[in-house]
Amino acid sequence: MRPTKISELQELVRAHSKLSASGGKTKSALHNVSDDVKNLDLTGLEGVIEYNPSEFTITAQAGADLKQLNLILGDHGQYLPFDPAFIERGATVGGTVASGVSGPGRYRYGGIRDFIIGVAYVDGQGKRVNSGGMVVKNAAGFDLSKLMVGSLGRYGALVDCSFKVFPKPESLMTLQVGFSSMEEAVECLLSITRMPIDLYALEIIPRADQYYIYIRMGGIPETLISRIDRLRMICGDGEVIEGEEDDEIWKDITNFTWLQSGELLVKVPITPKNVDDLDKYLAESSAKRHYSVGCNVAWVAWRNPIEALDVQLRNIGLSGLVIVGQVDKIHLGLEKSNKFSKLVKEALDPGNKWVEV
Amino acid sequence: MVVDKLLDELVELYPVDRLLTNKAALITYESDALTSFKRTPRAVVIAETQEEVIETVRKCHEYRVPFVARGSGTSLSGGSLPVQDGIVIALNRLNRIISIDPEQRIAVVEAGVVNSDVSQAADPYGLYFAPDPSSQPICTIGGNLAFNSGGAHCLKYGMTSNHVLGLKIVLPDGEVVELGGDSLESVEPDLVGIFSGSEGLFGIALQATLRLLPKPECYKTILAAYRSLESAGDAVAKVVESGLLPGALEIMDNLAIEAAEAAVQAGYPLDCEGLLIVELDGERLTVEHDFKILLEIIEKSGAYEIKIAKDNLERQRIWKGRKSAFSAVGRLSPDYIVQDGVVPRGRLSDALAEIKRLGKKYNLRVANVFHAGDGNLHPLILFNGRDDGALERAEEMASEILDLCIQYGGSITGEHGIGMEKRDHLPKMFDLNSINTMKSLHKIIDPHMISNPGKVFLTDVP
Numbered sequence: 001m002r003p004t005k006i007s008e009l010q011e012l013v014r015a016h017s018k019l020s021a022s023g024g025k026t027k028s029a030l031h032n033v034s035d036d037v038k039n040l041d042l043t044g045l046e047g048v049i050e051y052n053p054s055e056f057t058i059t060a061q062a063g064a065d066l067k068q069l070n071l072i073l074g075d076h077g078q079y080l081p082f083d084p085a086f087i088e089r090g091a092t093v094g095g096t097v098a099s100g101v102s103g104p105g106r107y108r109y110g111g112i113r114d115f116i117i118g119v120a121y122v123d124g125q126g127k128r129v130n131s132g133g134m135v136v137k138n139a140a141g142f143d144l145s146k147l148m149v150g151s152l153g154r155y156g157a158l159v160d161c162s163f164k165v166f167p168k169p170e171s172l173m174t175l176q177v178g179f180s181s182m183e184e185a186v187e188c189l190l191s192i193t194r195m196p197i198d199l200y201a202l203e204i205i206p207r208a209d210q211y212y213i214y215i216r217m218g219g220i221p222e223t224l225i226s227r228i229d230r231l232r233m234i235c236g237d238g239e240v241i242e243g244e245e246d247d248e249i250w251k252d253i254t255n256f257t258w259l260q261s262g263e264l265l266v267k268v269p270i271t272p273k274n275v276d277d278l279d280k281y282l283a284e285s286s287a288k289r290h291y292s293v294g295c296n297v298a299w300v301a302w303r304n305p306i307e308a309l310d311v312q313l314r315n316i317g318l319s320g321l322v323i324v325g326q327v328d329k330i331h332l333g334l335e336k337s338n339k340f341s342k343l344v345k346e347a348l349d350p351g352n353k354w355v356e357v
Numbered sequence: 358m359v360v361d362k363l364l365d366e367l368v369e370l371y372p373v374d375r376l377l378t379n380k381a382a383l384i385t386y387e388s389d390a391l392t393s394f395k396r397t398p399r400a401v402v403i404a405e406t407q408e409e410v411i412e413t414v415r416k417c418h419e420y421r422v423p424f425v426a427r428g429s430g431t432s433l434s435g436g437s438l439p440v441q442d443g444i445v446i447a448l449n450r451l452n453r454i455i456s457i458d459p460e461q462r463i464a465v466v467e468a469g470v471v472n473s474d475v476s477q478a479a480d481p482y483g484l485y486f487a488p489d490p491s492s493q494p495i496c497t498i499g500g501n502l503a504f505n506s507g508g509a510h511c512l513k514y515g516m517t518s519n520h521v522l523g524l525k526i527v528l529p530d531g532e533v534v535e536l537g538g539d540s541l542e543s544v545e546p547d548l549v550g551i552f553s554g555s556e557g558l559f560g561i562a563l564q565a566t567l568r569l570l571p572k573p574e575c576y577k578t579i580l581a582a583y584r585s586l587e588s589a590g591d592a593v594a595k596v597v598e599s600g601l602l603p604g605a606l607e608i609m610d611n612l613a614i615e616a617a618e619a620a621v622q623a624g625y626p627l628d629c630e631g632l633l634i635v636e637l638d639g640e641r642l643t644v645e646h647d648f649k650i651l652l653e654i655i656e657k658s659g660a661y662e663i664k665i666a667k668d669n670l671e672r673q674r675i676w677k678g679r680k681s682a683f684s685a686v687g688r689l690s691p692d693y694i695v696q697d698g699v700v701p702r703g704r705l706s707d708a709l710a711e712i713k714r715l716g717k718k719y720n721l722r723v724a725n726v727f728h729a730g731d732g733n734l735h736p737l738i739l740f741n742g743r744d745d746g747a748l749e750r751a752e753e754m755a756s757e758i759l760d761l762c763i764q765y766g767g768s769i770t771g772e773h774g775i776g777m778e779k780r781d782h783l784p785k786m787f788d789l790n791s792i793n794t795m796k797s798l799h800k801i802i803d804p805h806m807i808s809n810p811g812k813v814f815l816t817d818v819p
Contacts, residue, residue, distance in 0.1 A: 143518065
């Protein structure tokens with residue numbers, strides 16, 4: 001079922017009792033629903049509704065292709081600061097918001113929740129509900145726009161999303177520094193994060209026997225080298241990557257090209273404090289992993305039975321979400337649901353129409 | 358009476374100096390910063406621990422007695438107005454800074470901690486808490502959260518909600534829940550986000566995990582004086598078009614300047630019609646480069662006087678004037694209503710022209726202060742409450758300004774929230790389905806309507 005108008009979507013919602021919504025299905029694990037659930041393919045709602053470069057705002061339909069959106073913004077020297085992931089694979093606006101998946105570039109200014117300013121969605125009764133608006137500052141009513149981030153479609157089908165956008169950095173450059181242990185890499189990371197240095201991305205990527213820190217800086221070309229030199233003084237010497245090579249590296253990271261067929265991709269929110277325990281376990285399990293956003297999220301490529309990771313995350317006190325792959329249970333580790341989350345679901349989807357994956 | 362039975366139990370929970378029932382003591386709590394509303398609570402409890410707050414909420418729930426949590430009472434929308442004969446739970450003494458973790462860049466604080474105290478505690482680590490509402494030396498984190506407070510740096514840094522990672526809340530039925538966590542990332546819906554800005558209707562925030570940022574290495578602050586508000590507004594448009602992302606862009610009009618100068622002597626030119634404050638912040642090399650571009654734009658924009666803050670002291674002085682504007686306006690007029698609408702930045706000049714016209718229509722003076730970077734207007738409508746019909750005229754004018762903001766595709770509130778003040782405008786901004794959805798959420802979370810009832814939505818609760 002692929003509506004191309006909101007009215008068609010509303011009719012479909014009213015006609016069925018168990019529903020799920022999807023966009024580009026780039027986050028494949030989030031679409032593993034039973035046969036009695038009707039899937040609504042929202043890629044037919046694909047337009048840009050309004051773009052005001054001088055207002056720093058853009059509104060697009062949920063099925064709009066993010067790669068296209070980025071190009072439109074880029075023509076005006078702007079971009080989506082939450083650095084949407086999977087855009088080379090066809091990620092859409094609604095799917096990105098619903099999955100809550102930002103890319104490494106979110107380190108500079110913030111994630112999806114910091115840039116979403118309005119949504120419209122269709123609820124279980126087929127009614128269109130609006131929240132927020134098209135201005136960058138708004139305290140009117142409850143912030144359902146933020147609630148939609150990471151909601152996995154459990155409250156309704158997103159139809160429009162409005163975002164605040166920012167000026168794109170003129171130029172980008174990366175410093176790559178290798179360390180022989182996770183401990184040393186994290187120590188270097190912590191020495192950078194408190195400094196008043198404006199970084200666009202900060203990753204730790206274990207590869208072979210090394211732990212590489214990737215630090216991406218953005219800004220005016222003339223100042224980048226001096227700013228990178230300053231980082232070198234703190235982190236030690238490393239390789240400077242720029243231009244097309246830099247673009248390619250970050251494209252690979254943001255589109256998870258390092259994920260191989262048959263591997264599950266798991267998202268684990270962490271902090272620099274609890275990353276050590278996790279890394280020891282993942283290293284022992286020979287799992288590929290990236291630590292993104294200054295060690296605030298671990299992206300894990302998992303091959304072993306998922307139950308083992310589930311148990312280990314719970315032991316460490318972490319939660320995880322399977323994003324790519326086929327598993328029965330996508331929520332791992334510590335249970336996050338609580339009375340408030342249950343009340344919210346009950347209020348917004350009283351008919352329990354929208355499947356909770 | 359039911360509330361008397363509740364009081365009998367509260368007497369067991371609080372010592373006599375922290376359970377106020379005497380009329381004279383209650384007067385302080387009858388209003389917040391929106392003084393046109395007054396309600397007398399039955400009692401005020403001054404909580405010192407989270408357990409006291411939780412127990413009080415549980416007892417209020419048991420007896421179905423409405424409660425209003427209150428920080429410093431600085432709400433400009435009547436958000437902490439008591440319910441007549443209800444309970445006020447004062448949180449100013451729930452003010453422990455539980456921990457600061459400079460490596461994780463987080464602070465865990467209780468709801469009664471004053472906003473600027475967070476930055477003060479983080480300062481030795483080179484960190485700060487970015488949300489900076491002008492009342493920050495007084496307002497509390499709990500209040501900032503409830504209203505999703507903003508300030509002058511919202512375009513670049515967002516609002517309070519963007520700097521909260523985790524919450525410990527007590528729901529209206531007394532159940533305690535933890536939302537979010539320590540990480541910037543999450544694998545659940547943004548429940549911290551939906552609680553923030555819920556204006557006390559979903560319960561009370563006891564404790565918050567706040568995100569701290571490294572203090573910018575360098576600030577460059579310009580004060581530019583214009584012969585008209587329009588030319589100040591045009592300058593803002595040019596700054597934004599240039600691709601720069603200033604930390605702040607603020608404009609004040611002549612009346613606001615007059616008030617601020619009388620109050621704090623910030624060094625503002627008194628003959629100026631439109632005063633622009635632009636601030637860049639960030640790494641020194643970047644800021645110095647961007648500053649050359651900014652200065653060139655300002656120099657070509659028709660400013661007749663340009664002052665560049667040469668050190669932190671001068672920078673603080675410039676901001677002192679702006680941040681004291683609301684309270685300073687009290688010198689010009691015994692009473693005022695401050696509005697908080699938002700318009701798209703491109704419509705600022707139109708909005709200001711309309712406000713000027715409305716001032717003539719209602720025969721009221723208006724001082725204008727606004728966050729030009731994000732289109733958030735603060736017209737301060739001056740009146741004398743002793744003049745017959747003056748309050749009514751001021752309220753009508755305020756209402757027309759809100760209608761204007763909706764008409765221009767903006768918002769009725771940028772940062773002060775709906776509270777009591779704008780309840781009748783919320784249905785003009787959102788359609789019935791959307792309002793009903795918000796009401797459903799409210800009703801499920803607070804089925805007995807005891808948590809700050811009567812705010813946000815028009816109801817028949819007094």
